Amino acid sequence: MSDSSSSRPLVTFAGVSKRYGGVTAVHTMNLEIYEGEFLAIMGPSGCGKTTSLRMLAGLEEPSDGEIRLDGQRINEISSVERDTPMVWQSLALFPFLNVQKNVEFGLKMRQVPAEERQARASKWLERMEILELAERDISQLSGGQKQRVALARSLVTEPRILLLDEPLSALDANLVIRMQGVLSRLQKELGITFVYVTHSQSEAFAMSDRVVIMSQGRIEQLGSPKEIYRSPASRFVADFVGANNILSGTISQAGENLEIETALGVFQCDTGTKPAHHVGDSLDMVISADLVQMSLDDPNTQNSLECRFISEEFVGSIVTLFAELEDRSDFKIQTRQRDLAKMSLEEGDTFFVSWSAADTHLISSGRHLDA
Amino acid sequence: MSQGASKSLLLRGYVVLVFIFVFTPIVTSFIFSVNSDRFPTIPLGHFTTHWYETIFADPDVWDAFRVSGIVSITVATLATFIGFCTAYTDYRYNFTGKALYLSLALLPPTIPLVIMGLAMLALLARINMSGEIYSIVVSHVVLCSPFAMAVIRMRLAQINPDLESAAWNLGASNWRAMQEVIVPFCRPAIASAFCLTAAVSFDEFAVAWFVSGLNKTVPVMILEILQGNTDPQINAIGSIVFITSMTLVILAQLILMRKTINQTATGI
Numbered sequence: 001m002s003d004s005s006s007s008r009p010l011v012t013f014a015g016v017s018k019r020y021g022g023v024t025a026v027h028t029m030n031l032e033i034y035e036g037e038f039l040a041i042m043g044p045s046g047c048g049k050t051t052s053l054r055m056l057a058g059l060e061e062p063s064d065g066e067i068r069l070d071g072q073r074i075n076e077i078s079s080v081e082r083d084t085p086m087v088w089q090s091l092a093l094f095p096f097l098n099v100q101k102n103v104e105f106g107l108k109m110r111q112v113p114a115e116e117r118q119a120r121a122s123k124w125l126e127r128m129e130i131l132e133l134a135e136r137d138i139s140q141l142s143g144g145q146k147q148r149v150a151l152a153r154s155l156v157t158e159p160r161i162l163l164l165d166e167p168l169s170a171l172d173a174n175l176v177i178r179m180q181g182v183l184s185r186l187q188k189e190l191g192i193t194f195v196y197v198t199h200s201q202s203e204a205f206a207m208s209d210r211v212v213i214m215s216q217g218r219i220e221q222l223g224s225p226k227e228i229y230r231s232p233a234s235r236f237v238a239d240f241v242g243a244n245n246i247l248s249g250t251i252s253q254a255g256e257n258l259e260i261e262t263a264l265g266v267f268q269c270d271t272g273t274k275p276a277h278h279v280g281d282s283l284d285m286v287i288s289a290d291l292v293q294m295s296l297d298d299p300n301t302q303n304s305l306e307c308r309f310i311s312e313e314f315v316g317s318i319v320t321l322f323a324e325l326e327d328r329s330d331f332k333i334q335t336r337q338r339d340l341a342k343m344s345l346e347e348g349d350t351f352f353v354s355w356s357a358a359d360t361h362l363i364s365s366g367r368h369l370d371a
Numbered sequence: 372m373s374q375g376a377s378k379s380l381l382l383r384g385y386v387v388l389v390f391i392f393v394f395t396p397i398v399t400s401f402i403f404s405v406n407s408d409r410f411p412t413i414p415l416g417h418f419t420t421h422w423y424e425t426i427f428a429d430p431d432v433w434d435a436f437r438v439s440g441i442v443s444i445t446v447a448t449l450a451t452f453i454g455f456c457t458a459y460t461d462y463r464y465n466f467t468g469k470a471l472y473l474s475l476a477l478l479p480p481t482i483p484l485v486i487m488g489l490a491m492l493a494l495l496a497r498i499n500m501s502g503e504i505y506s507i508v509v510s511h512v513v514l515c516s517p518f519a520m521a522v523i524r525m526r527l528a529q530i531n532p533d534l535e536s537a538a539w540n541l542g543a544s545n546w547r548a549m550q551e552v553i554v555p556f557c558r559p560a561i562a563s564a565f566c567l568t569a570a571v572s573f574d575e576f577a578v579a580w581f582v583s584g585l586n587k588t589v590p591v592m593i594l595e596i597l598q599g600n601t602d603p604q605i606n607a608i609g610s611i612v613f614i615t616s617m618t619l620v621i622l623a624q625l626i627l628m629r630k631t632i633n634q635t636a637t638g639i
Binding site for chain 1: 531533534536537538539540541542543544547551552555556558
């Protein structure tokens with residue numbers, strides 16, 4: 001499924017824009033979605049991710065550009081005629097119908113005879129492990145059960161693509177993890193395309209083959225979760241995804257042993273064989289919080305900084321430390337809880353952080369250059 | 372604690388007083404409708420159904436109930452339909468002049484009934500449509516539609532806007548989505564609006580008096596009897612009218628309340 005490069009695009013956004021009055025929600029979007037892939041579209045609220053999904057579903061019409069499904073332009077095809085079912089953030093189950101009737105709805109609209117309707121709906125209820133709830137009212141279901149009904153209702157017509165608009169945002173944390181598993185497995189078993197809109201990094205990264213990061217109506221980066229996590233393409237992505245420290249500076253020495261001069265000193269960067277930069281180029285240096293070492297003594301390497309401990313955020317075995325550099329900017333470190341315990345830091349204590357030249361990632365003016 | 376208790380006792384007492392104030396005349400009227408005395412005096416005579424028997428023996432009374440029945444059911448049907456359409460346009464569409472459209476749609480009940488009746492009579496007489504049953508129907512539809520709209524609009528305000536989109540997304544045309552989603556969702560409000568408008572029409576006197584001509588509705592007939600003689604027949608008719616419209620109004624409330632509790636619990 002994840003071998004997307006060899007498949008042909010099922011959906012193509014070719015220069016698609018959406019404007020509401022003077023506001024541009026989506027800006028000349030170009031995107032290819034492949035047959036059978038799990039694609040997540042992720043971004044902060046108002047970035048245009050839901051609008052893109054709704055355009056694909058035919059609930060909004062693009063102001064510009066073309067959306068193609070299977071090579072065919074579908075701009076003018078109404079939502080009713082596209083087979084692009086959606087799982088809604090609000091789930092949008094019909095409260096006046098029972099579970100069975102909700103699931104049958106799409107088939108009923110397609111004039112499928114009652115008997116076949118019932119059989120197909122039952123098959124999906126069984127697959128979602130909620131067959132015993134068939135006669136229940138929607139109001140009698142738990143959050144997770146409603147989720148399963150919504151999935152069954154969308155999948156009953158056996159579409160080639162399923163659109164999901166933040167479907168897990170109303171569930172509690174444990175249930176989210178479980179439903180992620182359900183969705184992942186379902187997508188792999190069915191082999192159809194899932195387009196999943198979310199603002200949650202953990203949901204996007206846990207399930208998808210590729211992730212689209214959007215901001216202010218534009219695609220900031222498109223890549224596998226790992227690419228996006230390790231090689232953010234822009235400052236926005238570096239800020240939005242993961243826990244990154246970003247130092248801005250200019251190149252003071254180009255070539256193999258790249259050196260960057262920042263307000264806090266000169267740091268080394270291992271660019272490997274990547275194209276050379278020129279002295280004086282300004283760029284952002286990204287140091288992922290989980291690739292930082294901590295020590296109480298000065299490690300005496302070039303890539304180190306002194307900082308002051310501010311606070312910590314404990315999430316299980318991993319701790320995120322918030323520290324302050326000498327210019328009062330923030331620095332984040334992720335480390336194992338037991339390693340941190342050995343250092344017994346108090347608020348206000350100073351310590352050192354260091355990182356390897358090979359673990360720095362560079363971003364220059366919108367393009368990314370791997371270190 | 373005891374202060375709170377006495378306060379709540381006081382409040383309860385107040386509520387009871389208000390209800391006594393509102394319902395005493397009606398209860399009195401009912402009591403005298405089953406009292407044997409010719410005039411409403413105390414002490415009471417004995418229990419009798421004589422006055423009810425008298426009115427049910429009177430063909431004019433039957434006629435009036437027949438007219439009222441036809442009018443209120445027709446009015447309720449038309450007014451509920453118009454009210455639903457108005458409420459739906461308000462829910463679904465945004466257009467310039469919408470505020471004006473809505474205030475015009477809600478205006479009729481704010482016009483004094485006598486003025487409304489006079490205006491209706493003036494218009495209907497001019498176009499040769501007065502004095503018929505349908506004249507009452509037309510006038511009452513104007514009067515009742517805003518009530519139906521208000522009730523249905525309240526229900527539509529609770530709908531999750533994704534529901535209709537979800538229906539389209541699942542292959543329902545606009546018309547189909549209306550049939551399969553909007554109408555079922557509004558069904559309790561539609562039933563409630565039907566009962567409410569039927570009650571309003573059944574009760575309404577002023578406008579009906581102007582436009583009814585020889586087709587007297589029950590309230591018009593009551594006044595005419597009252598002008599001639601005052602005997603407990605009036606109380607008997609009054610009690611029937613009261614029970615009919617109260618039943619309709621309470622039914623309207625119950626339908627609305629039951630469904631609302633049922634479905635707001637769903638949340639999503």
